[in-house]
Every structure is written in C-alpha cells, then in structure tokens.
Amino acid sequence: MSTSSWFSLSFYLAAPFWALMILAPTWKVTRRIAGSPLIVLPALAVNLVLLLPLFADFWPVVSRPSLAGLQHLVSSPEALTALWAQIIAWDLFLGRWIYLDSRERGVHPLLMAPVMVLTILLSPLGFPLYLAIRLAYRQNSGVAGATARPVGRTMA
Template sequence: MTETLFTLSFVAAAPFWALMIVAPTWRVTRAVAASPLIVLPAVAVNLVLLLPLLGAFWPVVTRPTLAGLQALVASPEALAALWAQIIAWDLFVGRWIYLDSRERGLHPLLMAPVLFLTILLSPIALPLYLGLRLTSRNYGAAGAPRGHKARTMT
C-alpha cells in the first residue's frame, strides 16, 4: 500500500507537469494551471500517509533534530509522506514559475528545462528561474524592450 501511494503522489502531479512543459501555450494549460488546486491530488496522498503517523511526525516538526528526522524517515510510510509533500511543493513552485514565465513572455523552449529541473530539484530550479526573471525585467510580454513596439506578423 505504501509503495502504491508513493508512486501515486507523482502520478497525480505528472499530468499537470506535462501540460506546463509540453503544451505551455495551450489555453487549457493556462486555465488548469491558474488554479492552485492542482496540488490537491498530491496533498491528498500526503494526508493519507501522514494522518496515521501524525503522532510520530508532531515531535519531529515541533522540536526538530537531525536524529529525530532520521529515525522518523526510517519508516517507509513516513518517508513516502514526506515524498508526497515534496511532490506537492514542487508542483506549487512549478505552477508559479509557469504562470510567471507566461506573463513575462519567456519562451517555452527556455522554460521547459527549468520546469523539468523544478520537478527534480526545485531548490536549484527556483533561484535559476529567479535569475532568468531578472534578465526579463526589461522586456514586455511580447519579448520587446519596454517602451518599444513588438513586431507582429501580419
């Protein structure tokens, strides 16, 4: 059961990642990603795993020690619960990156690797995106420098 829930936590998030990476300009993707509720399937898996272990988690999160955390994650159920939390958090961060990058007009081919890295290691991807965001500061949504008209194809 724990192994199934562990796998389900990512499977529940994967369709949202696929939309943001593979179909970033599709209006359906934008509509789906507009809701923070996309993280709820992974959160639900986390809660199924976490609630029976709340008594073991509570002392570790209220008085954290490395030894306490190490002892907690020795349990496959606790580790799977933490994994589901990571999956939900990464999706939440990825959703923000996706929405912000679309608003700033960053090219989807530039953003695909950033979003993929967010799935794998969001603590590296987030500062990377923030750096890209700084470079886009002087550009409008069409990619033209602010104060200049973007050329359009007619």
C-alpha cells in the same frame, strides 16, 4: 494499498500538470488549469492519507526538530512516503508559480522547458535558475498579445 503504490501515486497525480506546463505551455486550457493552486491537492491528499495515522510520530519532529528525530521518522517507509508526497506537492506549487510568472513575462517556452524539468527533479536548482532568467524579463504590460522583451533589447 502498499506504501510503494502510494509513493508512485503521488508522482503520477502531479505528472499530468507538469506535462501540460512543459509540453503545452501556450494552450489556453493549460493556463486555466495551472491558474488554480488546487492542482496540488491530489498529491497533498496522498500526503494526508499517510500522515494522519502517523501524526503522533510527525508532531514531535516538526514541533521540536532534530536531525536524530527526522532520521528516526524517515526510517518508516510510510513516513518517508508522506514526506515524498509533500515534496511532490511543493515542487508542483513552485513549478506552477514559475510557469504562470514566465508566461506573464513572455519567457519563451523552449527556454522554460528545461527549467521546469529541473524544477521537477531538483527544485533547489530550478527555482534560482528561473529567478536569474526572470531578471532579464520585464513584466508584460497586460495588453492582450503583448510580448515581454528581455530588458536592454530594443526593437529595430
């Protein structure tokens, strides 16, 4: 399989989970699937397939990090694709946490959809945005059907 195919595959393996969390966030099946941290395994499998043959190249860079070492490492398409698959897996793991936490707090799915998309594209922006949104919501009481309300709002 070509490096380009592995690169694409890492995203395509994660995309169905993102689609469920964004397009069907209230579906029981989505909650059950996203409830498992194992959803990141397909992207991590791509990472491992590419990483293991290059382990001797990766180890010095991760054990004694340097900018020059990282630049040299990512000049290899295989190494860069392995890192890409790791990023895809990490973003999915982070998105999974955001999804589960937002559902528990009762944050409306229409508010969460753009946050989730931003997390897919640029998790360093999506994550702090969610943390800011999260401040406005208190934890759900755990009672079935209970809905969290933004802090400071009262029911009339």
